[in-house]
Amino acid sequence: MTVKGPRASRPLMFERNRAVLLRPSRWISLLRKLVNAWHVLFLCLAVVLLLIALFRVDVEEGGFLHFILWAWSRGLFVLAVLSWPGWFAFKLGVVSCPCCGESFAEKAGFSFLVEPRCVNCGYDPSTISRRGDF
Numbered sequence: 001m002t003v004k005g006p007r008a009s010r011p012l013m014f015e016r017n018r019a020v021l022l023r024p025s026r027w028i029s030l031l032r033k034l035v036n037a038w039h040v041l042f043l044c045l046a047v048v049l050l051l052i053a054l055f056r057v058d059v060e061e062g063g064f065l066h067f068i069l070w071a072w073s074r075g076l077f078v079l080a081v082l083s084w085p086g087w088f089a090f091k092l093g094v095v096s097c098p099c100c101g102e103s104f105a106e107k108a109g110f111s112f113l114v115e116p117r118c119v120n121c122g123y124d125p126s127t128i129s130r131r132g133d134f
C-alpha cells in the first residue's frame, strides 16, 4: 500500500479503537451523505427541468407540478447552506480521516461526489472498518 501526503515519510499509525472512531465516523458519514445527496438531487432537478423544456410540458402556476418544482428547488437551496461548506471542507482537506489523520477525500481533481472510503488508508466511516483489518 502506498501512502500519499505529508505523512509519507513517517511510520503509519492507524487508530483502531472503535470507541474513539465512532463519533467522528458518524459525522463524516453524515456529512458525506448530505454532500452527495445535494449533488444527486441537483442533477435530478436539472434533468427534470430540461425534460419539461424539451417536451414543452405546460406547468400551470399553482398546479401540483409547479408546487413540486418549487419545493424541490427551495429544499435544494436550504440544503446548500450545509452541503456546500461540507463539500469544500472535504476538498480542502479540513475533514481528516479519524483512522489515519490524513485528508479524507481526494484533493486533486474535481469530483462532485465524496468517496465512501478514505483515499489514504481505505477507512470506511459507515462501517467503521478499514480494508485489510479484521
Ligand SMILES: [Zn+2]
Pocket (backbone or CB within 6 Å): 097, 098, 099, 100, 101, 102, 118, 119, 120, 121, 122, 123
Ligand atoms: Zn484514512
